[in-house]
Amino acid sequence: MKPAKTLATLLLLLLVFNLAGCYDRRDIERRTAILAIGIDKNPEDEKGLEVTAQIAIYHNVGKTVGGSEEGGEGAPIQVTTVQGPSIGTALEKLAGMVNNPIFLGHTMLLAISQEAAAQGIYPLLDYFLRNNDFRRKSWLIITPGSAKELLALTSPLHPLPPFYILTSLESLANNKAIPIMRFEDFIFRFNSPSKQPVAVMLRAAGDKVELEGLAAFDRERMVGRLSPAELRIFLYLSQAKGRGLINLLEPTSGQIEFSYEIRNSNRRVLTKVEEKKLSFVIDLWVEGNIIENPGQVDLDDEAIIKALEQRLSAQLAGECQRLIRKIQRELKTDILNLSEYVRARHPHYYKDVDWSEEFPTVAIKVQATTHIRRLGLRRK
Amino acid sequence: MKDSRKNQITSLQAAAIVASSIIGVGILTLPREVAAAAGTDGPLATLLGGGIAALLLLLLTKLGLRFPRHSLMEYSNMILGAILGRLLSLLFLVYWFLLTAILVRTFGEMVITAILPNTPLEIIIGIMLLLGAQLAAQDIKVFARIHEILLPLTIIPLLFLFLNSINAINPLHLLPILAFGPWPLIKGALATGLSFLGIESVLMLLPYYSKPQEAVKSHLYGILIPIVLYFTIVTMGLGTFGDTALQYLQWPALEQIRLAALPSMPSVFERLESIFIGIWVVVLFTSTGSLYLMVILGIRQLLGLKQQKRNRFYHYILTIPLFFLARLPQNVIAVETYARVISQAGIVLVIVGPGLLYLMALIRQKRGEEG
Secondary structure (H helix, E strand, C coil): CCHHHHHHHHHHHHHHHHHCCCCCCCCHHHCEEEEEEEEEECCCCCCCEEEEEEEECHHHHHHHCCCCCCCCCCCCEEEEEEEECCHHHHHHHHHHHCCCCEECCCCCEEEEEHHHHHCCCHHHHHHHHHCCCCCCCCEEEEECCCHHHHHHCCCCCCCCHHHHHHHHHHHHHHCCCCCCCEHHHHHHHHHCCCCCCEEEEEEEECCEEEEEEEEEEECCEEEEEECHHHHHHHHHHHCCCCCEEEEEECCCCCCEEEEEEEEEEEEEEEEEEECCEEEEEEEEEEEEEEEECCCCCCCCCHHHHHHHHHHHHHHHHHHHHHHHHHHHHHHCCCCCCHHHHHHHHCHHHHHHCCHHHHHHHCEEEEEEEEEEEECCCCCC | CCCCCCCCECHHHHHHHHHHHHCCCHHHHHHHHHHHHHHHHHHHHHHHHHHHHHHHHHHHHHHHHHCCCCCHHHHHHHHHCHHHHHHHHHHHHHHHHHHHHHHHHHHHHHHHHHCCCCCCHHHHHHHHHHHHHHHHCCCHHHHHHHHHHHHHHHHHHHHHHHHHHHHHCCHHHHCCCCCCCCHHHHHHHHHHHHHHCCCCHHHHHHHHECCHHHHHHHHHHHHHHHHHHHHHHHHHHHHHHCHHHHCCCCCHHHHHHHHCCECCCCCCECCCHHHHHHHHHHHHHHHHHHHHHHHHHHHHHHCCCCCCCCCCHHHHHCHHHHHHHHHCCCCHHHHHHHHHHHHHHHHHHHHHHHHHHHHHHHHCCCCCCCC
């Protein structure tokens, strides 16, 4: 090719960049970002829903989080409630009330009232499952009161209310006080026949949120709740690397003898089928430190430590056993996902037996091994 | 027939063409389809399916090597006679033609759902068809070089993206293995068969190889890449979701990458799916180009036309019927049904056609002249 021709070609190529226009460019502030969504039953209509949305007000958000100097003085979010027979209809109604198209890509929280969840949660989630913008990593939480109340809460701890709830959840999850149970996790449990979904419960308490425990589901219906203390035990039984506190009580007076903090845990699930009867042994192993010794127990002897470990193990195993009894007898739903072990290890048994009928009566034994590793900065 | 066919495709390029012709729309739905057929035996079934595909590829290569200077369209005439031979060639042509249409359409469906909801389907289909035609209208040499360049650029990031979710795997999801006998395994292997289609491209391209004696080796290397990739995708999908939850997902591979975040909590990198979709467009571009080239070469040889210059207007004419064909299915379920029917027919064709040819060639002692 001649140089001139080459040059002309290159120039023509440069023109191509002009073709890449942004005819449908939409600036971020030209969208109505919904940061959190709450779903309640409509108090006035038996079949209807009440959807509460936290809408970001961009020019105020910048001010509150200390970003730019410009921006208004008002609240960074607006809480709006709409009613409708389905999620889609309610959101469409909302779209008619705000000045820009609704965008779910920044939604980080989906709060559902216990009342609505007890009637079946799937119809409330299907819209979000089909939606391409909605993030799978949003948290799904259940609230015993109304979701509207939870989303209306403002806390001095964080200028943006949805972020306050979100960071609270993340901090709880980092401390292993709650399982990481986001939208995606809930749905995958829901869609696996060998699992049962659970969701974290939060309650609005003044200007704070409070952990209410764990909502247990039987497929799409919420059937009961574990208290925060039971939730800890649930976590030791269902996942590794648990943390938490155990108070060892003096047998006669009931006073706290000392407090032991679990720093790490692990568990093994053993299954056995004997004469067509299935039984489980959950082998729990924890290690941790003594963090408080108000009873002034003498700790300066290996034998004493060993004895204390034994008592701790017995207490932990007892608490686990109590929780399992509650799950089997009261909730009657396999939220520990034990069926998953049966499905994987005894496929023929699993195929022949209706597990949901079998679960409440199956034998589950817990063995605990406790290790006290450190005593803190004090001797004795 | 004298032409400048020889010395166009190196052995490395041959491997790349085999690999990237195979890898196509399949990766989106493969985990779901395998899990539906084989349950937790999915990963094994994928390996078995890959093994079968490799054997088949070996047969196709052997057949091609018997006639090192001719392609399928030509030696089917030599072996089966003018009428039956043309008929078989025509069947292959129709199959490639339909497959191109359904491939582009699946691409369009995914792009509309995942990234460009407001863009008309026609635009997306049209652009992909034109791109594929553009690739196919080049010299075989250029075509081969493009495959060679693009393959590592797509496979390495794809493997990385999928391996990324290794932390999300629950080992229990991968059990039990082979609990219900070999039947689920076989069904699963058949289900992967759809994703391994594309191997038949060697039937048309073998005469262009510069070193046909290395064809067996490079083809086996070529098919190893999709086997490894598919095995990874299926294992990751099954391990993350479990075999039942997997079946609720429209595009499990996309969902998998949506969930992968680095590190998992707090997430620093999220929405890796944009990278995935970007790579996937390239993957589809190479497969579309391959298929389109098969159609062009096939028509040209079937009509006995001579080697022609590259990048002519008539190379692009086929995009018009393809475009209307791709628009035909009414909804996403219909697209999947059509895809399944076409690829099942394809499997039968790819097994029976060359099998028959090879057998007849053996019986009738037919052999092409040496290169």
